[in-house]
Amino acid sequence: MDNAEHQHFAWLARSFGRTDYLPLTSSDLEALSGAGEYVEKYPGTHLFRENSPATAAFVLQKGQVELYRTRREGRRVVGRVGEGAVIGDIAMFQNQPYISSAKAIGPVTAFRLERTRLLPVLIEHPMIAMRWLVAGLNQLESTQRRVIRLMHRTVREQVAELLLDEADAYGEVHLSQSSLATLLGASRQSVNEALSDLRRQGLAETGYRMIRVVDEAGLASIAGRE
Amino acid sequence: MDNAEHQHFAWLARSFGRTDYLPLTSSDLEALSGAGEYVEKYPGTHLFRENSPATAAFVLQKGQVELYRTRREGRRVVGRVGEGAVIGDIAMFQNQPYISSAKAIGPVTAFRLERTRLLPVLIEHPMIAMRWLVAGLNQLESTQRRVIRLMHRTVREQVAELLLDEADAYGEVHLSQSSLATLLGASRQSVNEALSDLRRQGLAETGYRMIRVVDEAGLASIAGRE
DNA sequence: CCCAGAATGTCCCGAGGGCGACAAGGATCC
């Protein structure tokens, strides 16, 4: 996977997917250890597939997992999560089929929590259930906040925000404008237009496969960060 | 337990998710009802306001509530919820200020759950925490689904979908076009345009503060429901 | 050094939709 692609997934995950959401501490896992066991997954294999009955949730210990949903002629990547993330819990708690598929990207070690064994343990350890609840609601809130932030924003505003997010220590973003456009779900032309505009205002400089942040505060004000 | 009390508990049970999942015992429900009390709100009054400390969550029993956030010069409606909805719980659990304001649209009856009284009850009754968790995760999932569905959809498609969602038993939607527009985050004019279009195609009829669904299947196909 | 392919910078067109304006059709209260 090249760099741009990686950034794309990161952006996707930040924007719409579940960012790594870590409801469980290691002491929790110890208490839960009776409710499941570790499983190893080879790259490319599935932890679970959409529409199959959700009998277990997984806590990722090592490696990355891609979450995607298959739609008529095409899959849609919902997110990519790493160590500590809990996946499959929504479907499992509801006792309904998995909503998305989870595929190991590299070698993955995960702790598999079986529904039938987990529920009694949670009832015995209400603090864990409480923490899970708070983490879940927390996630819900940040998703809603993101939705509000993302809606009704011009390409210019989105570009400004993305530049601030992606800039390295030197204030440089090493991405082609096409990649930027893909990240934002916008056209290359519109992104170029926005960049030209920012350049004219002296907020950024553009180069070959590189954009430099010149005026961070200026960009922040355009991005609508209060 | 008298009849009114029984209905009260049944309603509480309905509010917290699917009733066929982890059924609450009557002692759970009794405990929950001991953590708060009913409040009545007149139209236009607030259940809570953004940025004020979140000391309580509310479970709506009757009436509708509008959730909105105030931004510099202007409010943005985040959503409208009705019977059974739980609001303010995210902020309450996190012990942070409310994220949005909640205003009663009509007369509202709600059950107010106070944080300090609720937490001990949840620890003691993990089943309730579990149900709450499921409801929260469920909402998280549907929010994300909605975001993906809503993006890049025309006002016409959104209107078609909203009509299907809001229609009553007679296929009528009793909302002004301004209200529809607010719900969709669109302008009144665009909504009117979309409705005119649907009317011309014989899919819906419009009246004063009323829209009637004529061809449900036709609307569904426009809304992109597969 | 040269050249093909990639990336950037612009223009233009058209669709979608926000917004102001205004007429016409209910609703409500005196």
Next chain:
DNA sequence: GGATCCTTGTCGCCCTCGGGACATTCTGGG
């Protein structure tokens, strides 16, 4: 019934953005 307010139905203007087209510039491999 009349005055007033709210709602609906339409126009026209303008902005944003996607997509096609094309010139220009940069990079890397032979």
